[in-house]
Structures are given as C-alpha cells and as structure tokens.
Amino acid sequence: MRTIYEAESIIDAMLVKHALEHEGIPAFVAGAHLAGAIGELPMQGLIRVQVPDSAEDEASRIVAELDLGREAPDDAQAWDPDAVPSGTVLM
Secondary structure, eight states, rough: EEOOOEEESHHHHHHHHHHHHHTTTTOEEEEEEGGGGGGTSSSSSSSEEEOOOGHHHHHHHHHHHHSOOOOOOOOOOOOGGGGGGGOOOOO
C-alpha cells in the first residue's frame, strides 16, 4: 500500500477515498481511529489515504485534480450577512 494523501480530518480523507473508488481504484483510510486521540498524538500525518502500489500513479493524478482546500479564486464573492433578507432562516 502507498500513501497518496495525508488528510487534515476524517471527512477530508473520506472525500478522497470516495473519489478514488468512483474511478475504480480501491482505497483505504489509515489512522481514522486515531482522530479521537488528538490531544495525545502529533497533529500531522495521522489520517492517510492509501492505495495499492499498482494504482499509485493514477491515484496521485486523481488526487491532484481534486479541489482540496485551495484558496478561492480572486473573483469569488464573499458572503455578506447583511445581504440576507430579514426573516430568512439560515441552516
């Protein structure tokens, strides 16, 4: 197994895992059970997405194409809470 992605959270890891499986690449999330011990363990490298050695190149390409926490484009509009009509329920 090869680690192709170190996740910041279990949700992040599962998104990558599902994207890989959607493309037919088996993926495994290692370290998911360690997330509850954050106070006792180092904050980096706990949760990893791994794939079989033979799928490393294709999986790396897929992960590189995912939008994983990149900065918003310069033309992205910021959310303005004052623009929400009064009486609107936000969920």
